[in-house]
Amino acid sequence: MSGSGSVQVRDLWVDLKEFHLRQINLEIAAGEYFVILGPTGAGKTVFLETIAGLHQPHQGHILLNGADVTDVPPERRGIGFVYQDYALFPHLSVAGNIAFGLKLRRMGRKAVEERVAAISRLLSIDHLLHRMPGTLSGGEQQRVALARALVVEPWLLLLDEPLSALDPETREGLQRELARLHQALGTTTIHVTHDFEEAVALGDRIGVVNEGRVVQVGSPEEIFRKPGSEFVARFVGVRNIFRGEIHPGEDGYRVLSLDGVKIAVVTDLVGQMHASIRPEDIIISREPLRSSARNCFQGRIVNIANKGTVVYVTVRVPPDFTCVITRRSLEEMELREGLEVYIAFKASAVHIF
Numbered sequence: 001m002s003g004s005g006s007v008q009v010r011d012l013w014v015d016l017k018e019f020h021l022r023q024i025n026l027e028i029a030a031g032e033y034f035v036i037l038g039p040t041g042a043g044k045t046v047f048l049e050t051i052a053g054l055h056q057p058h059q060g061h062i063l064l065n066g067a068d069v070t071d072v073p074p075e076r077r078g079i080g081f082v083y084q085d086y087a088l089f090p091h092l093s094v095a096g097n098i099a100f101g102l103k104l105r106r107m108g109r110k111a112v113e114e115r116v117a118a119i120s121r122l123l124s125i126d127h128l129l130h131r132m133p134g135t136l137s138g139g140e141q142q143r144v145a146l147a148r149a150l151v152v153e154p155w156l157l158l159l160d161e162p163l164s165a166l167d168p169e170t171r172e173g174l175q176r177e178l179a180r181l182h183q184a185l186g187t188t189t190i191h192v193t194h195d196f197e198e199a200v201a202l203g204d205r206i207g208v209v210n211e212g213r214v215v216q217v218g219s220p221e222e223i224f225r226k227p228g229s230e231f232v233a234r235f236v237g238v239r240n241i242f243r244g245e246i247h248p249g250e251d252g253y254r255v256l257s258l259d260g261v262k263i264a265v266v267t268d269l270v271g272q273m274h275a276s277i278r279p280e281d282i283i284i285s286r287e288p289l290r291s292s293a294r295n296c297f298q299g300r301i302v303n304i305a306n307k308g309t310v311v312y313v314t315v316r317v318p319p320d321f322t323c324v325i326t327r328r329s330l331e332e333m334e335l336r337e338g339l340e341v342y343i344a345f346k347a348s349a350v351h352i353f
Contacts, residue, residue, distance in 0.1 A: 004030045004031040004155060004156075004186050004187050004188040005030055005064050005065035005078070005155035005156055005188055006027075006028060006029055006030045006063075006064070006065055006066070006188070007026070007027075007028040007034075007051070007062070007063070007064060007156060007188065007190070008026070008027055008028075008061075008062075008063040008066075009024050009025060009026040009027075009051070009060070009061075009062055009063075010025060010060055010061045010062075010063070011023060011024075011025060011059060011060040011061070012024040012025075012050065012057050012059070012060035012061070012062070013057060013058055013059035013060055014043075014046060014047075014050050014055055014057045014058065015058055016046060016055065019041075019043050019046045019212065020043065020212040021043050021046055021047055021050065021057075021212045021213075022211075022212045022213050023213065024047065024060070024213070024214055025214070026207060026214060026217070028188060028190065029188075030065075030188055031186045031187075031188055032188055032189075032204050032205065033182050033189045033191065033202055033203055033204045034188075034189065034190050034191070034203065034204065034205055034206075034207065035190075035191045035192075035193060035198075035199040035202060035203035035205070035206045035207070036048075036190060036191070036192045036193070036206075036207050036209055037193060037194070037195075037196065037199045037203075037206050037207070037208050037209070037223075037235075038194060038208060038209035038210055038235075039194055039210065039235065040194060042209045042210050042211060042212070043209060043211070043212040044160075044192040044193075044194075044209055045160050045161075045192060046212075047192075047209070048081070048158045048160050048190065048192055050062070051079070051156075051158060051190065052074055052077065052079050052081050052158055053069070053072065053073060053074035053077055053079075054074060057070065064077065064078070064079075064155060064156060065155060075104075077155075077156075078154050078155040078156065079154050079155065079156045079157075079158060080149030080150055080152060080154035080156070080157045080158065080187075081149060081158045081160070082142075082145045082146055082149050082157070082158070082159050082160065082162055083145070083160050084160050084161040084162070084164060084165060085165065086133075086141045086142055086144070086145040087145065088133040088141060088144060088145060088148075089133070090132070090133055090134060092132075092133075093129065093130060093131065093132055094120075094125065094128045094129050094130070094131050094132075094133070094136070094144050095116055095120075095129040095130065097133065097144055097148050098116045098119065098120060098129075098144065098147045098148050098151055099112050099115075099116050099151070100148060101148065101151065101152040102115055102116070102151060102152060105152070115151050116129070116147075116151060119147045119150055119151045120147055122147075122181070122184065123143045123146060123147050123177070123181070124143070125140065125143045125144060125147060128140060128144070137170070138165055138166050138167070138170060139166055139170040139173065139174055142162060142163075142165075142166065142174055143174070143177070146162075146178075146181070150181070150185065150187065154187065155187075155188065156187070156188045156189075156190070157187045157188070157189045157190070158189075158190050158192075159178075159189065159190070159191040159192065160192050161192055161193055161194070162174070162178070162191065163175060163193070163195070163198060164193070164194075164195070171198075175198060175201055175202065178191075178202060179201070179202060182202075191203070196235070196236050196237060199220065199223075200220040200224060203220055204219075205217060205218065205219055205220075206218065206219070206220055206223045208223060208232050208235065210231055210235075215228070215229060215231060215232060216228040216229065216232050223236060224236055224278075225278070225351060226351050226353070227276060227351065227353065228353055229274075229353065230274055233274070233276045233353075237278075237279075238276045238277070238278055238279075239278075239279050239312070239322045240276060240277040240278070240279065240282070240321055240322055241274060241275070241276050242256075242258050242274070242275045242276075242319060243272065243273070243274050243275075244256045244257050244258040244259075244263075244272075244273070244275060245257045245271065245272055245273075246265065246267065246269060246270050246271060246273050246352065247270070248270075249264060252266075253265065253266060253294065253347050254266070254267055254269075254270070256273075256275055256350065256352070258275070258319055259317075259318045259319045260318075261297065261317055261318070261319065263275070263295050263347075263350060264294035264295055264347040264350075265347050265350040265352055266347050266348050266350070267352040269352050273352050273353065274352070274353050275350050275351065275352050275353075276350075276351045276353070277321070277345055277349055277350050277351070278349070279312060279322050279323050279324040280323075280324050281345050281346070281349035282321055282322075282323035282343050282344070282345045282349075283323070283343065283344045283345065284313060284315065284323050284325060284333075284335075284341055284342070284343050285333075285341065285342045285343075285344075286333055286334075286335075286339070286341055286342070287342065288342050289342050289343075289344045291344045292346075293344040293345055293346045293347075294346060294347040295344060295345050295346070295347065295350075296342065296343070296344040297317045297321075297342070297343055297344075298317070298340065298341075298342055299315040299316050299317040299318075299321070299340070299341060299342075299343060300315065300316050300338065300339065300340055300341070301313060301314070301315055301316075301335060301336065301337050301338065301339045301341055302314050302315070302316045302320065302337065303337065304330070304335065304336070304337055306327070309326070309327070310324050310325070310326060310327070311324070311325055311326070311327055311329075311330045312324055313325060313330070313335060315341055315343050317343075321343055323343060
């Protein structure tokens with residue numbers, strides 16, 4: 001139903017006094033689902049609004065399908081925009097909201113009705129067309145906002161924190177819906193969020209933004225497993241971040257010296273470096289581990305943090321290593337603070353940067 005266009009952002013600088021974007025360079029392929037991930041105040045929404053033409057950059061260029069649209073007014077860019085608060089017209093019915101952009105284009109009534117019917121069926125809101133926005137749930141309002149953006153067949157769809165105002169169950173359902181829509185329509189999408197799980201679930205690639213700059217771009221797996229900085233590592237929930245000295249080792253491994261502990265790692269780097277280990281890559285046991293993992297240490301549990309479905313257990317070797325287990329494992333192993341335990345992790349699980 002929709003087209004899809006490539007996006008190039010070249011050396012983009014935006015100064016809005018409170019918010020700045022600094023030297024943004026991005027290439028987004030036609031049909032890609034690209035997620036901008038970052039904390040509140042990082043400039044994510046400003047970036048979307050600049051792409052849409054709502055802010056004029058003081059330097060740089062925005063290209064859509066190879067054409068420079070930096071000075072093109074918003075309504076002529078072929079972009080659909082869905083805001084966090086949906087921004088539906090309260091005086092128009094669902095059908096009226098969805099049809100709004102088509103009527104602006106002076107499309108004939110029959111064609112408008114056909115388009116509205118098709119997109120509302122695709123989003124499973126065809127039974128709501130007669131309703132007013134004020135009578136809808138948050139999830140229904142978000143679907144109407146999506147339908148209104150997609151019915152005009154944009155080259156590019158911009159989503160500003162589209163799931164943040166929804167309860168967990170509705171959020172999960174709409175997340176699946178966004179993935180299904182993207183598969184069905186193939187519209188190039190830029191989705192802004194501060195939620196890492198959401199970014200991983202939806203993004204073909206992720207661009208991490210902090211303080212107005214893009215600090216890392218990569219596949220969800222790359223961002224998740226190989227953060228390029230301490231900020232990215234902390235933001236994606238690595239929890240185990242260290243700084244130490246890397247020396248030559250044996251059997252093709254290098255050694256990271258950390259608080260007197262020597263950790264086998266796989267890297268070509270040497271000298272003072274950061275290391276990160278994801279908590280799910282660390283095994284914990286009450287008995288010495290018979291494992292192929294190169295790194296095995298004895299330590300004492302200093303903290304147990306119950307997060308509902310999972311539990312974070314911090315073991316002081318030293319240094320402190322945090323691992324994640326299920327509640328069932330916690331109960332079966334009868335783990336408690338002060339208990340002596342063993343941990344193990346593979347050399348390849350240690351990311352050096």
